[in-house]
Structure formats: structure tokens, C-alpha cells
Amino acid sequence: MNTQALGVEHYLAGMRAALDDLPPAEVAEIMEDVEAHVAELSTELGENETLEQRLGPPERYAQELRQAAGYPPRTERLPVTTKKPLVTRPRAAAWGLAIATGITLLVGASTLREPVFLLLLPAVILVLSLALVHDRGPAQAEIMDLPETRRIQQWLTPEEGTPAERAITYLKSLQPAWWLARAVLLGLAAVLLAGRDIPGFLFLAAIAVISVFAGPRAKVDRRWLWFSLPASALAVGLVFQVVDVVANNLAYNTSRQSYPAPMVETxxxxxxxxxxxxxxxxxxxxxxxxxxxxxxxxxxxxxxxxxxxxxxxxxxxxxxxxxxxxxxxxxxxxxxxxxxxxxxxxxxxxxxxxxxxxxxxxxxxx
Amino acid sequence: MDTSQLLKGVLDLAVLAVLRKDDGYGYDVVRRLRAGGLNDVGDASVYGTLRRLYNAGLLTSYVVPSEEGPHRKYYSINETGRARLAESRETWRSFASTLDGLLEEVAA
Incomplete structure (x- = not known):
């Protein structure tokens, strides 16, 4: 299983390298097709059979595809792997998404106390970072290919049969329920704001409504993650806030009982x-x-x-x-x-x- | 004679033909072509042809999530594609009959 997965990754990396002189949006579209193809083929492979034996080397596959697709032949072989800049658009977009999600979590934990317009900061980051990669297609293969996202993926796909794998499978099955709970939480927060902050109410209510669609959409089109992830962070932040308020009330009540104020005589x-x-x-x-x-x-x-x-x-x-x-x-x-x-x-x-x-x-x- | 050379000229037509009734993702199309008798068709050629037809505006695409593995991108033929298919079919038929005639003469 793991060696097969490695074989697939290796093959796809070879493909990407052989196509990297084409426009990134086009490469993203091609790789979307090819990833599904190679993944499906790899499950059909017999013992000791490799993808290379079935499909030929990735360079030849890329060459044949280029010809059939009518792309220009590859001109020069750039030393891409070594000269790749550290900050690429996909990487900036991925980090923008992560940072905006973190900020949203913090703001979410104080939404009902702080002004809602603080959410505009992560919103701006999200719009900018999505704009960087919006033309790279729904699969966002380049982002999925970053070392940092690879590590997260590895972490999220443990060996089959282990307790961790079963737990993650179970959590994944709860996803639709979470989408619903998220919408309810955001809706409740919007209602709580309705009395004193009409723009905030409208903003949160809109997020609540869109979040219902965003969950399933993000499964098909990863660009929806730029909405779905922060929406989840906001909902989690709201839960934190509720827990915090309840805990504070409990602590306040106990402290009042056990520490009566000293009598002050004048x-x-x-x-x-x-x-x-x-x-x-x-x-x-x-x-x-x-x-x-x-x-x-x-x-x-x-x-x-x-x-x-x-x-x-x-x-x-x-x-x-x-x-x-x-x-x-x-x-x-x-x-x-x-x-x-x-x-x-x-x-x-x-x-x-x-x-x-x-x-x-x-x-x-x- | 090497059929792969012949195939190059007509792969567009073949791909449009197998998408005529049902939408399909890349490997689907490869399987349909092979099931139809084009055993020599190369996977990469089919994927490249799909991209070219798509970029020419003859196909549309949509993504369907898959429980295991990456998403599948389905291609479906649009009106422009159907028009091209009808036109290409006529071209092919007249070409094929012309060639048949030539071959009959040779045989006779």
C-alpha cells in the first residue's frame, strides 16, 4: 500500500516536471486527470508490477499527452528543482489560508464581545490568497504537492487497520453533521448579535447560510476550503467562547460564596x-x-x-x-x-x- | 500497417463518439475505446485528446468526488461538440468510401 502510494507520487512528480513549461492552470487541469488515472491504474497493478511497466516512464507519458493535446514540444529542460523560489503562489496561498483560519479562530472566541468587523482582517487575507491560486483549478494540485501539505496528508492517512486510521474514518463520517452544527452555531451567534450590531448580524448570517453549501462543495472544489475552513474555525471559536463564559460564571459564583467581603467600619x-x-x-x-x-x-x-x-x-x-x-x-x-x-x-x-x-x-x- | 499512425488522425472523432451518449472520466474513455476495438490506443493520447477537445470548446468538464483516491473529472460533449461529431462523421465516411473505392480498384 505504502510503496504503491510512493510509486504514484513519484510518477506524478515526474509528470509534473515534464510539463512544467506549460501554463500552471493547464498543468493543474492535466494533473487532475492524470492523478485519477494513475491512482486507478495503481490499484489494478499486479504483484511486482510498477506503473512504469504499465504506462512507460512519466517523461514518455507526458510527451505522448503533449502531442495528442497539441501543446508545443518541450523546449529546454530547466533545472527547476533546485532553482524553485521558496515563496511560490501556491505556498503563499496555503499559508494565507492557514493564517486567516487561525485569526478567525481567535476572533471567533471573542466575537460576541469584540466588534465583528475584526473578521474583515482574515476575510481580506482569504480573498487575496485565493486570488493567487484561483486559476489553478479545483484540485489545487500544486498546494497539495507542497511539503507542508504532504506532511499533513501523511498525518491524516495513517496505516490501514490502526486505531488512528479508524478514528479518522469515523470523524470523516461525522463531517456532514459538523457542517450542520457549524451552520447552527453561526446562526445562533448571528441571532445574539441581531439586537446591537445589524451589519455583524448580516455578516454572520450570510456565513451561516453559505457554510451549509461550502462543506460539500469543498469536497469537489478545494477552492471552497478558503470559505469552509475559516467558517469551521469561527464556529469552534464560538464554542470556546461559550465554554469560557460559562466557566467564568461558575468561578464567579463560587468565589462569591467562599470569600465574603470584609466588613469595613468607618x-x-x-x-x-x-x-x-x-x-x-x-x-x-x-x-x-x-x-x-x-x-x-x-x-x-x-x-x-x-x-x-x-x-x-x-x-x-x-x-x-x-x-x-x-x-x-x-x-x-x-x-x-x-x-x-x-x-x-x-x-x-x-x-x-x-x-x-x-x-x-x-x-x-x- | 501500424494502426497507431491511422489512429492519430481520427482519435478526436473516436473520443467524441464514445462520449456521445454518456459522460465519462479519462480512464472511462480509454476503456470504452478499447472495448470498441481500438486496442492500441495509448492512455496518454486519450488524455491529451480530451484536453485538446476541451480547450477547443467541444467538451465541458465537472468534478465528482471519490471516496477513495483523487476526484474524477468527467467530460461531457456539448452542442458544439455534437456538431463537430456530425461533421467529422460525414468527412470520415466520404474519406473511407473513397479509400474503399481505391482499394477495390487495386484488388480488381
């Missing part, structure tokens, strides 16, 4: 009483390191002319400023405080809303 003022229940004024508070203990809020002291930062800020109780009358006074603590009299009675209690200052929630009696 003090506006501090009132100190002696053992007789007398309110102490001008008390300076420090912690064990000698740092002043400041109530958390920014506070302004009184110096007669207007509010300015009080120094020191750890002097309690802090005075309250009556902005209307320009006076300062110490606000009394809540009613539940021990019997006491404020050192400076409020001069205009009506205009000072005591609720914003009185430590009702944090009673010093506690």
Missing part, C-alpha cells in the same frame, strides 16, 4: 469619657507604635477664618463646623452615652444635621 469621630462619665476633650490617641490614630475621614479643624486640615488629626472629639455661621463646636455623642454635657454647646443646632456626625452606630458606651 469612624467619624471618637468620644472619650472618664470613669465618672465625664466627656474628655482634646484627647490625643496613639497606637502602640506611637502613630496617631486618625478617624478615617478627612476632617477640617477650625481656626476662625474657615475650614482647613486640623492638626493634629488625632485630637478627639473632633469639632463640627457650622458652615452657615462660621462657628465651631463639639458635637455631642449619641443619646445613649453616659450622662454628660458637651463642653461647647451647639450654637446653632438647627442647621447642623446631627445624623451625619453623631456616632449613633458606633456608640462609645459599647
Amino acid at each position: 469612624y467619624e469621630n471618637i468620644y472619650a469619657y472618664d470613669e465618672n462619665g465625664k466627656l474628655l476633650t482634646n484627647v490625643l490617641l496613639y497606637d502602640q507604635d506611637g502613630n496617631p490614630i486618625n478617624a478615617s475621614r478627612q476632617y477640617y479643624g477650625c481656626n476662625g477664618s474657615g475650614p482647613e486640615p486640623m492638626i493634629p488629626a488625632n485630637r478627639y472629639p473632633r469639632p463640627k463646623i457650622d458652615y452657615e455661621n462660621g462657628t465651631c463646636y463639639t458635637v455631642a455623642p449619641s443619646v445613649s452615652a453616659p450622662s454628660s454635657t458637651p463642653s461647647t454647646p451647639p450654637s446653632s443646632s438647627g442647621s447642623a444635621p446631627s445624623s451625619s456626625v453623631a456616632p449613633t452606630s458606633v456608640s462609645p458606651s459599647k
Whole structure:
């Protein structure tokens, strides 16, 4: 099986070399015929029979075909194999397709969050790369002949009977189902976009509809791969995105349950009483390191002319400023405080809303 | 006499004739020609002739995917091809009868 496949490849390579002075589009058409022919003949070959024995050397086959087809005879034999440029049109097109498919996958994973017009980038790459090889026929034999695509093909066609071969055969049988699932996924994404992004909706909906036809068409005409592959990547990206959103929601819910936010207490003022229940004024508070203990809020002291930062800020109780009358006074603590009299009675209690200052929630009696 | 020399001039006609009823891919056409008695026809000549007829606008082609192996490109004859077939057939018949007449004279 493998030696036969090698024989076919070798024969076809010889043919291509013998025809390489003809226009590439014509060579592609010829090779499409010849590939099917040689593949079919190779299955009819007996033991130890080679294609060369059946068909003659590839050069003679090419020569006979040229004559019958009315092509000009081969003029000069170019040292093509060594002088072939590294970047050919088929290679650029193949890589363009691969890169655009990769970008589409990334964009697809963020389509519902990011603007859909990001898809225009891979779309432009696809159009340009397809334009490079569109005239090379539906089989795209030159691309299939690149070393990199050969390797992928080899990888996708393992030895018959192995588990890998069975798995790939099974996956291939699922292809029509995937085409349908792909269209449904793309359609759903389009519907989700419909409310806020009409061009995006139309774009995705069009891709969804065309993708239904693109799958089977690509089997016959490989040029449809320039649509079908990125469409698949987009659908896979959308699946990733759904998984990501669901996972994030789950993680968010668990984290909310296990890590409750710490209670933040804020003090506006501090009132100190002696053992007789007398309110102490001008008390300076420090912690064990000698740092002043400041109530958390920014506070302004009184110096007669207007509010300015009080120094020191750890002097309690802090005075309250009556902005209307320009006076300062110490606000009394809540009613539940021990019997006491404020050192400076409020001069205009009506205009000072005591609720914003009185430590009702944090009673010093506690 | 080497029939392959004769064949060269009439392969167009033969290929158009076997495609008259049913479309066919290259190897199909080779088989039909051989089944019809043209045992010496070369595979490559048939494929080359198909390309020439196609490029001359006498045939159209379409690809049919194959489960195993590469796609098969089917050729089908179009109206221009049918007209050419009818015309070539007349030419061949008159040529053949002329030659028959010549050969009769020789034999007589």
C-alpha cells in the first residue's frame, strides 16, 4: 500500500516536471486527470508490477499527452528543482489560508464581545490568497504537492487497520453533521448579535447560510476550503467562547460564596469619657507604635477664618463646623452615652444635621 | 500497417463518439475505446485528446468526488461538440468510401 502510494507520487512528480513549461492552470487541469488515472491504474497493478511497466516512464507519458493535446514540444529542460523560489503562489496561498483560519479562530472566541468587523482582517487575507491560486483549478494540485501539505496528508492517512486510521474514518463520517452544527452555531451567534450590531448580524448570517453549501462543495472544489475552513474555525471559536463564559460564571459564583467581603467600619469621630462619665476633650490617641490614630475621614479643624486640615488629626472629639455661621463646636455623642454635657454647646443646632456626625452606630458606651 | 499512425488522425472523432451518449472520466474513455476495438490506443493520447477537445470548446468538464483516491473529472460533449461529431462523421465516411473505392480498384 505504502510503496504503491510512493510509486504514484513519484510518477506524478515526474509528470509534473515534464510539463512544467506549460501554463500552471493547464498543468493543474492535466494533473487532475492524470492523478485519477494513475491512482486507478495503481490499484489494478499486479504483484511486482510498477506503473512504469504499465504506462512507460512519466517523461514518455507526458510527451505522448503533449502531442495528442497539441501543446508545443518541450523546449529546454530547466533545472527547476533546485532553482524553485521558496515563496511560490501556491505556498503563499496555503499559508494565507492557514493564517486567516487561525485569526478567525481567535476572533471567533471573542466575537460576541469584540466588534465583528475584526473578521474583515482574515476575510481580506482569504480573498487575496485565493486570488493567487484561483486559476489553478479545483484540485489545487500544486498546494497539495507542497511539503507542508504532504506532511499533513501523511498525518491524516495513517496505516490501514490502526486505531488512528479508524478514528479518522469515523470523524470523516461525522463531517456532514459538523457542517450542520457549524451552520447552527453561526446562526445562533448571528441571532445574539441581531439586537446591537445589524451589519455583524448580516455578516454572520450570510456565513451561516453559505457554510451549509461550502462543506460539500469543498469536497469537489478545494477552492471552497478558503470559505469552509475559516467558517469551521469561527464556529469552534464560538464554542470556546461559550465554554469560557460559562466557566467564568461558575468561578464567579463560587468565589462569591467562599470569600465574603470584609466588613469595613468607618469612624467619624471618637468620644472619650472618664470613669465618672465625664466627656474628655482634646484627647490625643496613639497606637502602640506611637502613630496617631486618625478617624478615617478627612476632617477640617477650625481656626476662625474657615475650614482647613486640623492638626493634629488625632485630637478627639473632633469639632463640627457650622458652615452657615462660621462657628465651631463639639458635637455631642449619641443619646445613649453616659450622662454628660458637651463642653461647647451647639450654637446653632438647627442647621447642623446631627445624623451625619453623631456616632449613633458606633456608640462609645459599647 | 501500424494502426497507431491511422489512429492519430481520427482519435478526436473516436473520443467524441464514445462520449456521445454518456459522460465519462479519462480512464472511462480509454476503456470504452478499447472495448470498441481500438486496442492500441495509448492512455496518454486519450488524455491529451480530451484536453485538446476541451480547450477547443467541444467538451465541458465537472468534478465528482471519490471516496477513495483523487476526484474524477468527467467530460461531457456539448452542442458544439455534437456538431463537430456530425461533421467529422460525414468527412470520415466520404474519406473511407473513397479509400474503399481505391482499394477495390487495386484488388480488381
